[in-house]
Amino acid sequence: MKRQIAVLIGLALAASAALAPGSSSVDVGIKEFKFAPAALEVRPGTRVTWTNHDEETHTITSATGAFGSRGLGNDETFAQTFTRPGAYEYFCALHPQMRATVIVK
């Protein structure tokens, strides 16, 4: 019985750890001049990784200057960890009609 409880506690810890700040990661793709998903909802502490699947260079550039990548070539990535709640709008500095948002809550 004690052992079962220990296992349960262990599972509970693992489960809470998976949701804890800084422990999860999400991918965003860039394809055909679009961010997908364009509206991404994550919890605080989530690390978001963008991968450019286009041949053309793109950037991940925060509308407020809070974060930003250099030009990403094909298959190159950029990652940013979001710690504080809020709506983070970003765009591609080379193709500013490409717009998307990360919502942290």
Next chain:
Amino acid sequence: MDRLDRRGFLQCMAWTGSALVWTSAGGVLSSRMIRAAEAADTAPGGFSFVQISDTHLGFKGQANGDAAATLQQLLDRVNALRPAPAFVLHTGDQTHGQKPGAFDALAEMLKSVKTERVFYVPGEHDVFLDGGTEYLARYGKGTVGARGWQSFDYRGTHFVGLVNVLKYKGEGMGALGQDQIEWLEKDLAPLAASTPIVIFAHVPLWAVYPQWGWVTEDAERALTNVKRFGSVTVLNGHIHQVMTKVEGNVRFHTAMSTAFPQPAPGAAPSPGPMKIPETDARRMIGVTEVTLVRRAEPLAIVDSTLG
């Protein structure tokens, strides 16, 4: 059909660069694409110049494995022109995404061009990372307020180089801005209406396809200043294909890229680089050559392709 591996495919897709040769004989420009060792047919007293655009040094992909190699092919053709072009206009996107070393690489390559001078305007790829700091440090000298725009006269023709990529945000359109438009008005004011005008800038100064950002939002306002002139030619790059449009006294013309073609407006889901077989590629790249002949008629610009 023989199997073609990726390497073989890339080899047979080897780009030939593209540029426009503009020839002037006293007032009217005409253009044609460069062909190998072709003589520029300039009338006495005329001159020719070459427009190259969108060299995108640093680009590497299926659409072009070596943007420097295709540019060099083009430069060899430019150097075969007789007489040599008076000068060269580079209408922007020298680099691909400001790749480190790309500005230096282009400057080095252009040293071999047999011409008096190269004039530049920036493309968004040249300025997006640092707001134009590096570009202007290299090419701002001698321009208005070291901000990149300028004008000069050559044998009776007035040339204006404009910057429309430094406010490249919001809707993804080019923009000139109030300061530049006011400067343009003053710059053109003393000129006689018979002066041929050539304006060059990176993003088209007409609405080619706003959905892809192929437009300059305040171009129409700027171009009200050229309405009184008899001969106005507007040269742009950015869209990696030739498009022309005549609107009253103004002839608009876009140049191809020396690096890779882009799809026709709306012809693809996005304006990304086109991967095409060489047989088609040769119809999509080329050089425009312009002749300036002083006549009363509007400008005649003729494009031809390499294929």
